[in-house]
Amino acid sequence: MVYDPWAKTAAPPSHAVVAVVLQVRDGVLQVLLWERALEPFAGNWSLPGGALAPDETLAQSIRRHLAAKVDVRELSHLEQLETRSEPDRNPLGRELATAFLGLIPSDLDPALPDDTRWHPVDELPELAFDHTPIVLAGRERLRAKLSYTNIGFALAPEEFTISQLRGLYRAALGHDVSATNLQRVLLRRNLLVPTGTQRESGPSGGRPAALFGFRVRALEITDQFAVLRPPAA
Amino acid sequence: MVYDPWAKTAAPPSHAVVAVVLQVRDGVLQVLLWERALEPFAGNWSLPGGALAPDETLAQSIRRHLAAKVDVRELSHLEQLETRSEPDRNPLGRELATAFLGLIPSDLDPALPDDTRWHPVDELPELAFDHTPIVLAGRERLRAKLSYTNIGFALAPEEFTISQLRGLYRAALGHDVSATNLQRVLLRRNLLVPTGTQRESGPSGGRPAALFGFRVRALEITDQFAVLRPPAA
DNA sequence: GCAAAAGTGTTGTGTCTACACCCATGT
DNA sequence: ACATGGGTGTAGACACAACACTTTTGC
Numbered sequence A, B: 001m002v003y004d005p006w007a008k009t010a011a012p013p014s015h016a017v018v019a020v021v022l023q024v025r026d027g028v029l030q031v032l033l034w035e036r037a038l039e040p041f042a043g044n045w046s047l048p049g050g051a052l053a054p055d056e057t058l059a060q061s062i063r064r065h066l067a068a069k070v071d072v073r074e075l076s077h078l079e080q081l082e083t084r085s086e087p088d089r090n091p092l093g094r095e096l097a098t099a100f101l102g103l104i105p106s107d108l109d110p111a112l113p114d115d116t117r118w119h120p121v122d123e124l125p126e127l128a129f130d131h132t133p134i135v136l137a138g139r140e141r142l143r144a145k146l147s148y149t150n151i152g153f154a155l156a157p158e159e160f161t162i163s164q165l166r167g168l169y170r171a172a173l174g175h176d177v178s179a180t181n182l183q184r185v186l187l188r189r190n191l192l193v194p195t196g197t198q199r200e201s202g203p204s205g206g207r208p209a210a211l212f213g214f215r216v217r218a219l220e221i222t223d224q225f226a227v228l229r230p231p232a233a
Numbered sequence C: 001g002c003a004a005a006a007g008t009g010t011t012g013t014g015t016c017t018a019c020a021c022c023c024a025t026g027t
Numbered sequence D: 001a002c003a004t005g006g007g008t009g010t011a012g013a014c015a016c017a018a019c020a021c022t023t024t025t026g027c
Helices: A058-067 A131-148 A162-173 A179-188 B058-067 B131-148 B162-173 B179-188
Strands: A014-025 A028-035 A049-051 A077-084 A095-103 A116-120 A192-199 A209-214 B014-025 B028-035 B049-051 B077-084 B095-103 B116-120 B192-199 B209-214
Touching: A014 A058, A014 A131, A014 A162, A028 A131, A028 A162, A049 A058, A058 A077, A058 A095, A077 A131, A077 B077, A095 A131, A131 A162, A162 A179, A162 A209, A179 A192, B014 B058, B014 B131, B014 B162, B028 B131, B028 B162, B049 B058, B058 B077, B058 B095, B077 B131, B095 B131, B131 B162, B162 B179, B162 B209, B179 B192
Parallel strands: A014 A095, B014 B095
Antiparallel strands: A014 A028, A014 A049, A028 A116, A077 A095, A192 A209, B014 B028, B014 B049, B028 B116, B077 B095, B192 B209
16 A cells, blocks of 8 residues: 555545436426435435445446436436545544536436435535535536536437426526527537427417437537637638 | 445555646746656656645645645645546555646746656656646646636736736647737736836837736636526516 | 837627517417 | 417627737837
């Protein structure tokens, strides 16, 4: 093992992984929370996660822990957020935690165990540890990336109408979004492709909506260098 | 201590911190590298850093390790980049590493120990561990933030002319930048304030340059919501 | 006067928001 | 016909890059 300043003192800190799993449900951005059974914070809501095991990466670890809560294949996106290290963040002993952001398309409804529930991000209960700022950091990351990447793909079903997509953006961004302009921005940036098919009208009539899908369902930066971009030549 | 899956197997992984310390020197973006004395990778260049100690945060830790290399008070900005966890990233044993991005204003010239040197980021030698991608990630972070934050303050002296600032942006971005438009963008966004003073002309003449400073010398997002911004009302 | 360096005026382009208007369907 | 929801046309605001031009200095 590497030289270890802990050798004569205590063991190195244990390392936890947690995930901010977000999904737009009922038109509201919600986060998957888990009711803790054990101390510390027994009975409190917290982010799902667990301890890092030997020989797995952080990403593998969070996937393993999430597998106990949801079907991991339903995760459309997963990225690292930040690592928290306040010495007293866990009252039972030193513990680092690396947080991830996970997204689930709005058309899926994973079966959940009894101790796990969706909560609107706008009405978070008191969370264990430092999980509240982590959830808010996850939401901020999502909001920012909606502006300059194609990350919308991770919130949306394979096929959707523009007004459905508008609902997802509105829920994630926390403000109204015009369907007209959303369509134009995403088409201009070549993120969306029409499937050619249409959705039939509802019972109250109305023009049938065209269906679209994201051209690429993996993260791409679509608005690099908004300003100070390289010279044309 | 928290429940520990390592208890019956091995100790938890040791945790290292490293920093990508960047400065524009001689018009070129350079990174502070340290020549390793010990295995693994003895003799190779690597990022400065070291082991996390008990009772310090990651940020405190990287400051402590950097203090052995440079005067930490010269760091104008420090932020967390990412945590690396590939099990074999250290051949001597499992080790996680959290990387930071640090910036130093171009007018400072910290005294360095013998084993430490600046290297142009464009001509990196072979680096130990996974440090090459970490350096490139640091440069990308800086480049992106130059576009939508005031992070230029961390590369620049307290007072500077627009052409000096242009040199810093050009070195960091890797492409030419027009002084004319740089001035306009940063003034429009209200990042710069004229100090009212001027720099005297050089020996070959030329109009004396006005001096500017950053209005705020702490990170601020200045171009939030480039698109999909909230409705005007 | 001339060169050098800094700074301003101006034009054109592209992207975005807002809003009016048109289209397709059900009752 | 008319209500409902979807989609297009268009105009105005704004930010930006490019480049010509002017200003201020040293020689």
